[in-house]
Amino acid sequence: MDEEIPNQEAIMGLIINGGNAKGSSFEAIEYAKKGDFDHARDKLKEADDFLSKAHNSQTGMLTNEANGIHTPLSLLGVHAQDHIMTAITFRDLASEIIDLYALIDQKLRK
Structure with missing residues (x-):
């Protein structure tokens, strides 16, 4: 049963890159939670790159x-x-969460 699925390569691209984007977004939140906002933003950019793919x-x-x-x-x-x-x-939600962590961090430093 070796039937090829139409658009299989494109479909797998969606699954792989979607999963990678979600993973990078989660990592971005983890960095923000630790106060490392530069790395958090880098991970959001990485997520955007995966979403673009x-x-x-x-x-x-x-x-x-x-x-x-x-199809x-x-x-x-x-x-x-x-x-x-x-x-x-x-x-999108990761970006909002990171902004909230940054705001909290800013308020605590005052």
């Missing part, structure tokens, strides 16, 4: 769809979309 994976699929080349719906494709949307949300 995921976006590039997704763009080809969307272009094909717009050109009438339809059958698969559980793996749905999982990939879920992965990337969760990563985007987590990254």
